[in-house]
Amino acid sequence: MVAVGHGRDPRSRRAVERFAARWTAGLDRDGVHREVARTVDWPAEAASWLRPARRLTETAVDAWVIADTPAGWARMSERLRESTAWAPGRTVAFSGLDSAEIAASAAQGGLDGLVGATATGGLWFVEGSRLRRHVPKAPERAGHTLFPRDPVEIAPGAVHIPDWLDLDLQRRLVEACREWSKGPAPMRHTALPRGGQMSIQTVCLGWHWTPYRYTRTAIDQGGEPVTPFPDWLADLGRRAVADAYGDPAEATAYRPDAALINFYDESARLGMHQDKDERCGAPVVSLSIGDACTFRFGNTLDRGAPYTDVELRSGDLFVFGGPSRFAYHGVIRGTRPETGDPATGLDHGRLNLTLRETGLCSTAAVVTVP
Numbered sequence: 508m509v510a511v512g513h514g515r516d517p518r519s520r521r522a523v524e525r526f527a528a529r530w531t532a533g534l535d536r537d538g539v540h541r542e543v544a545r546t547v548d549w550p551a552e553a554a555s556w557l558r559p560a561r562r563l564t565e566t567a568v569d570a571w572v573i574a575d576t577p578a579g580w581a582r583m584s585e586r587l588r589e590s591t592a593w594a595p596g597r598t599v600a601f602s603g604l605d606s607a608e609i610a611a612s613a614a615q616g617g618l619d620g621l622v623g624a625t626a627t628g629g630l631w632f633v634e635g636s637r638l639r640r641h642v643p644k645a646p647e648r649a650g651h652t653l654f655p656r657d658p659v660e661i662a663p664g665a666v667h668i669p670d671w672l673d674l675d676l677q678r679r680l681v682e683a684c685r686e687w688s689k690g691p692a693p694m695r696h697t698a699l700p701r702g703g704q705m706s707i708q709t710v711c712l713g714w715h716w717t718p719y720r721y722t723r724t725a726i727d728q729g730g731e732p733v734t735p736f737p738d739w740l741a742d743l744g745r746r747a748v749a750d751a752y753g754d755p756a757e758a759t760a761y762r763p764d765a766a767l768i769n770f771y772d773e774s775a776r777l778g779m780h781q782d783k784d785e786r787c788g789a790p791v792v793s794l795s796i797g798d799a800c801t802f803r804f805g806n807t808l809d810r811g812a813p814y815t816d817v818e819l820r821s822g823d824l825f826v827f828g829g830p831s832r833f834a835y836h837g838v839i840r841g842t843r844p845e846t847g848d849p850a851t852g853l854d855h856g857r858l859n860l861t862l863r864e865t866g867l868c869s870t871a872a873v874v875t876v877p
């Protein structure tokens with residue numbers, strides 16, 4: 508039996524909701540009674556930390572599970588240590604606490620035994636008032652299924668939210684992509700300006716993209732019209748921005764008007780590039796369905812390091828905006844066959860939808876010459 512404590516920021520809330528759902532789904536499995544005895548939350552700034560600290564510790568539990576921002580947790584853990592019978596050695600934390608602040612609190616003592624996850628599947632723990640890390644080797648990492656994959660800010664403004672699309676929505680998107688890919692301008696391997704073609708297949712909504720511009724018609728496909736960008740997809744984009752940034756104003760202002768829908772078979776790749784044909788700094792919303800891939804997210808200067816490799820699986824959301832809007836990114840290795848769930852309606856390959864704001868006028872400007 509565990510007690511769960513969390514800050515009120517969206518990331519911590521989501522982390523504990525997902526944890527509680529998985530934990531209780533395994534109720535009584537292996538003779539372990541998996542119950543959440545209580546859930547206590549607290550604001551990032553509080554007049555008194557004593558009340559939530561007492562509430563979190565007043566029921567006898569086997570362990571505590573914590574999700575918080577480093578600033579909130581610094582205050583809360585201080586109060587727990589000073590005023591309650593809390594035992595850090597029976598506490599596990601989500602990766603949101605994996606920060607320089609936790610090292611500083613560890614150095615002050617009283618946190619020995621506290622253990623937490625890192626964003627990349629490793630562990631950190633406090634021993635002898637020092638923060639230590641354990642980075643498991645790949646096969647070991649694959650076995651970590653107790654904790655759901657956490658949302659992670661890969662770089663400022665670049666947020667990965669695993670499992671954001673539920674199965675129904677993935678199914679609906681797969682069906683819609685099948686329809687869109689029929690045309691009028693059907694899905695195709697885009698021709699490259701210096702000859703050859705892209706290994707991915709693409710169909711566009713709203714605006715037609717060819718290297719390296721947007722046009723109103725499919726200029727490389729006989730001038731066919733482009734399938735309109737549907738309102739429901741724009742609404743989905745706004746929800747994605749809201750969840751990634753926790754900023755309702757930014758989400759409401761988001762007006763995606765173009766989508767590139769890419770299909771990857773096993774051999775398809777996408778080299779490191781910037782999305783820079785838009786005349787607007789609004790975020791790019793990326794949705795993945797089907798087989799998993801390694802998505803390399805780099806820096807804004809060049810194609811090289813530093814970069815982070817992120818596994819994008821079916822249902823994952825990745826949003827990049829703000830300081831990361833023009834970062835280089837790509838799918839540098841082939842997708843991993845048979846890692847998708849055929850229940851999405853896609854029995855092989857990977858679909859990726861990127862929603863963008865082009866910053867281009869929706870109708871041609873009318874200029875009146877006096």
Ligand code: SIN
Binds near residue numbers: 767777802837859
């Ligand atoms: C893109 O960069 O346009 C697509 C990225 C992806 O397939 O995840």
Ligand code: MN
Binds near residue numbers: 781782836
């Ligand atoms: Mn791109």
